[in-house]
Amino acid sequence: MNRGLWITASGAVLLGAALLATVTLRAGEERIVxxxxxxxxxxxxxxxxxxxxxxxxxxxxxxxxxxxxxxxxxxxxxxxxxxxxxxxxxxxxxxxxxxxxxxxxxxxxxxxxxxxxxxxxxxxxxxxxxxxxxxxxxxxxxxxxxxxxxxxx
Missing domain, CATH: 1.10.760.10 (Cytochrome c-like domain)
Structure with a gap:
């Protein structure tokens, strides 16, 4: 895999993980308790x-x-x-x-x-x-x- 593609793929994975963490955190904050x-x-x-x-x-x-x-x-x-x-x-x-x-x-x-x-x-x-x-x-x-x-x- 060339270096540019690897960096792009890694960035996409990190961005996805950050988005998932944000959505999960917000869902937890909005949960009715x-x-x-x-x-x-x-x-x-x-x-x-x-x-x-x-x-x-x-x-x-x-x-x-x-x-x-x-x-x-x-x-x-x-x-x-x-x-x-x-x-x-x-x-x-x-x-x-x-x-x-x-x-x-x-x-x-x-x-x-x-x-x-x-x-x-x-x-x-x-x-x-x-x-x-x-x-x-x-x-x-x-x-x-x-x-x-x-x-x-």
């Missing part, structure tokens, strides 16, 4: 939950009756966020996106009918993370551990 063991975050989340979520999802995170069956309007009632629901089956990033942008955006169906409001522009990202952290803080330890395991993958 729930802080269910941080008392200040959980307290903020509890207050925001009472104001914006409890009317539908219940004061005790119990959700609405028959939450798995569509109501007369064809829409699903609000699910519970306690251990009896499916919230803990989803990673923090999915829960964040669902809360901020809505179910329709999450499943790429702008016509999806849901009673779940979109909180983009209503709650800050920090408030959304705080609410989700509060919800997670109420789960039994074994479910929190399972959620932590999912988050670490």
């Amino acid at each position: 729930l802080r269910d063991t941080d008392p200040d975050t959980v307290a903020l989340g509890a207050a925001v939950y009472v104001e914006h979520c409890a009317a539908c999802h219940g004061a005790n995170l119990e959700g609405q009756p028959d939450w798995r069956s569509p109501g007369p309007d064809g829409r699903l009632p609000a699910p519970p966020h306690d251990e009896t629901g499916h919230t803990w089956h989803h990673d923090g990033e999915t829960l964040f996106r669902l809360t901020k942008f809505g179910i329709g955006a999450l499943i790429d169906d702008p016509d999806y009918a849901s009673n779940m409001p979109v909180y983009d522009g209503v709650l800050t990202d920090e408030e959304i993370v705080a609410v989700l952290s509060y919800i997670k803080s109420t789960w039994p330890e074994d479910i929190r551990a399972r959620h932590d395991d999912m988050e670490s993958r």
Whole structure:
């Protein structure tokens, strides 16, 4: 291999490695991390939950009756966020996106009918993370551990 080609190839490899490191670092920085063991975050989340979520999802995170069956309007009632629901089956990033942008955006169906409001522009990202952290803080330890395991993958 001639020297010029070798230098060009080496430069391309280094540039690619630098780009990969930057993308990986940025992805790590932007990753949603729930802080269910941080008392200040959980307290903020509890207050925001009472104001914006409890009317539908219940004061005790119990959700609405028959939450798995569509109501007369064809829409699903609000699910519970306690251990009896499916919230803990989803990673923090999915829960964040669902809360901020809505179910329709999450499943790429702008016509999806849901009673779940979109909180983009209503709650800050920090408030959304705080609410989700509060919800997670109420789960039994074994479910929190399972959620932590999912988050670490």
